[in-house]
Amino acid sequence: MGNETADVVVIGGGIIGMATSYYLSKLGLDVVVVEKGEIAGGTSSKCDGNILAIDKEPGFDSQMSLKSQELVTELVKELDEEFEYRAPGSILVCENEEEMVAANAWVEHQKQAGLPFRMLDRNDIKSEWKYMADDIYGGLECATDSTVNPVLFTYALAVTAKRLGVRLKTHTTVTKIRLDANGAVEGVETSSGLIYTKQVVNAAGVWSKHIGQMVGIEVPIEPRKGHILVSSRTKSIGTRKVMEFSYLMSKFGKERKVDEETEKYGVALVFEPTASQNFLIGSSREFVGFQTQINVDVIRCIARRAIRFFPVMKDIPILRSYCGLRPWTPDHLPIVSRVEEVPGFYIAAGHEGDGISLAAITGKVMSELITDQKTTITTDPLRYDRFQKTEV
């Protein structure tokens, strides 16, 4: 258990930690990753794999996603391994006239911001989606949305980062973060020894609050549980992502017209076809702490919602289901920031369901913050101290 040194220690081997490490190593920094389990062993393997602008609020949120999409197209060429990247676009579907009106407003906002959105009428839906329910009113499309296999994406980043010199310490727990007399980061104590470093990135996702407490700060990130169902291999139902428009309502905590159980578990249709001839069906959103047991009532509720949009699914078996914890923040934006009161301490966490979407831009920006460069996008809305300001 010898002592090591590093320019930066990244805590967390999920998609955010790996993207951050990759971009840091590209700049020539000496990086150590400390991960308590396996690479992509937490949220990054218990999710689905999208890089979406379609579900982001017009403005900063959607522009951040668009930038991330651009970076991922570069990563497809830069990384050592393939990760099932495709960019078929994605769609949202509407169940009634009210949703169509709201969808139209959403599309107009996004178009004004220069994003490739358009409305789809009943015929557009019917001609692309043979198996969609007949009573769907229409929907909208974002033409640039892309999809990846999240586990392969995380590993592609990890493998390439490793080749560039990043040291990955899996099954290693952070026990303490050492601060010097001025309160600045001095080192990280782990279950396999001390690492001297002046810079630490807290990329611990749902566990980042715990890591923050080691340096005496409160990171306002809470676990939000989500279930996903995996179908058996089957004839193709469709080749790109479909969500229900009211998913946006669920995401932003607005009122939806659904039954009590669907509302209670935050269930909204998310359909994601994969390269393995099957599809993933989501999803739910619940605050139930760190508990990750499958709840069959939630599975049934998600399945019922999926069959409402795709009646054919009643005859397609579910192979298995899983759930993961999404790192939620109070304003639905991640924290990608310095922590001013602890010099050398950074946070890259709190992406809730957008970690895969925003990993590339997060990693890029984090590498720029650490090396004092101008950031690719403004980071003001992502600052850690925005939560402290609201309390004053």
Next chain:
Amino acid sequence: MSKLRIVNHPLIKKGEQKRISFTFNGESLEGLEGEPIAAALLAHGIRILRRHEESGSNRGLYCAIGHCMECRVDVQGKGQVRACLTPIVEGMEVVEGKQLENKITGREAP
């Protein structure tokens, strides 16, 4: 009845189950009402229940308790079912699971 069917066993009472007819890939076969599809087919020496959707390689009864999902067949009117768990009934039309195209990778059906 098929030679492969066990008829003499302390747990099996003779003449207890009704003989029914069903089809597998269009071929008419006889089985015992209520036995799993996989058992009825095994009694006829049919072990290939499915061709893998991607590779086309053969699949059959593996765990036989509903866990592995390998024995999926198509039943007219029911969609994909597990042959090890689904009781056979008179007139059931069963078709083996087939190799399929992959619209995402672009691989065409054979």
